[in-house]
């Protein structure tokens with residue numbers, strides 16, 4: 107059955123139905139999948155625990171719905187279209203049949219190397235089709251994948267390996283990114299010095315970068331699959347068995363492992379993909395994210411493949427070999443739906459219109475944005491110059507924790523408004539609350555964004571620490587999931603996301619915990635204390651500003667190096683200011699509000715500083731005195 111909504115009136119009716127009877131609504135969608143056994147009950151939930159279960163006692167394997175189910179109807183259709191970093195290297199088209207074989211074969215190879223149901227597998231790979239094969243092979247044998255973005259440092263990788271006690275790491279020799287070749291395997295080697303659970307490492311050869319292979323531990327991917335069968339009987343999973351863990355930053359120092367499970371995630375990523383992007387049979391869909399982030403999981407791999415789409419995967423960067431690369435690739439592969447991040451748009455906008463000139467972009471039907479609020483300026487530039495004024499631009503709001511797009515227009519079906527994520531998808535019930543948790547109804551209101559009813563792909567827990575999940579998302583307001591974002595409902599009833607209200611900053615669409623960056627800075631032997639805040643940045647959305655108390659001078663570069671080592675280059679501050687002290691309350695808490703204002707250059711109005719323990723420090727910081 108086709109679950110794509112095709113008109114505004116159908117949307118309104120569907121939304122109403124989905125709220126009146128969510129269980130019947132989701133059950134109808136779930137019924138379109140292949141289950142080994144259907145569920146006994148659609149939903150059981152309680153936000154206090156939290157304890158949320160969907161499709162209870164349903165048995166399935168998500169890869170049977172991605173692969174086996176599609177073999178008869180679309181075996182020869184391209185599943186993954188891969189565009190390499192170098193535009194002159196041959197691109198690849200992998201059909202559903204070929205993907206099926208690759209996944210089965212790699213599933214068998216993983217099993218032969220000791221991986222089975224429930225084992226955790228870290229995927230630390232570049233954007234090659236094998237990264238998707240690796241994810242799906244884990245899902246097929248019931249192993250739990252945790253993809254770590256290949257830009258994270260050895261330390262950050264080791265933290266994640268240790269937190270989930272991974273038994274295997276899937277990686278590559280190196281990674282081509284723009285003009286650079288980045289070492290990958292050596293980072294894994296370093297990480298593994300700090301962890302003891304990993305038994306096997308499978309290495310995909312991509313760059314031919316020389317690597318050391320540890321006897322008994324490391325195996326080449328091509329050798330692991332050599333002569334291995336192309337058939338594999340998928341493991342029967344429960345709806346609520348873990349599908350994957352994805353680490354994300356929060357307001358405390360340690361990233362948390364967001365857990366998604368098989369049944370609900372499958373139903374929601376499929377449904378949201380189909381409806382937001384209005385995917386038509388035969389379309390070429392391209393999401394430019396990396397599989398290391400949730401966007402890559404839900405809208406490069408799972409959602410599109412569940413819908414039987416052709417999904418394009420891009421290895422490179424937007425500015426290589428030049429700032430026209432995205433547009434070149436759109437024309438080359440006749441891309442119909444294009445989904446990217448505001449930071450990429452703003453970075454390309456800075457190169458002017460010339461890089462766009464050689465390209466027609468006439469295959470595009472839908473363009474999308476994700477990761478951070480898209481400012482009106484960037485919205486219009488994207489809409490006019492990429493969408494040529496006639497492609498609906500969907501501004502999709504969601505989170506690692508939500509698993510799928512929650513608030514967005516449905517392309518061409520519901521109206522769009524610049525810088526507004528607009529309306530919730532069917533089945534999604536967002537509300538805006540005031541500080542006390544009272545729902546603010548009506549229009550022209552602003553507050554904190556919560557969701558009052560579960561949806562199938564809501565996070566189930568944070569790995570190994572359920573209490574942390576409760577604390578972070580379910581304790582701020584009774585019986586509500588709290589997103590951490592502020593939002594506004596405007597006079598037309600559209601939602602606009604205003605950004606984080608907690609100590610999380612959003613740098614180029616990537617989440618950074620200020621505490622996490624501070625912890626890294628504080629590791630530097632000369633640092634006494636630090637405070638990190640976000641400030642408006644033209645291209646990145648938010649930049650990282652670090653105020654640092656240190657012994658001695660000129661240690662800014664060393665601090666940057668420490669952060670790169672402990673987290674990765676994405677966490678490097680844009681600005682480091684050495685200071686003599688930090689503004690603190692009498693109870694010793696850093697007054698970030700003041701630092702945020704100084705970082706943003708809004709020094710004229712710092713608000714009340716009289717409650718500070720050390721008000722004189724504010725003048726020093728303002729004047730840059732150390």
Ligand code: WT7
Pocket residue numbers: 354399400401475476477478479480501502503504505506507527589590591603604605606612615616617
């Ligand atoms: C945070 C989630 C969801 C995939 C990428 C980021 C911000 C995300 C939007 C948007 C305004 C957005 C929010 C959210 N965010 N999309 N369309 N408009 N803000 O996933 O790393 O889990 O970050 O990104 O602040 O809470 P994430």
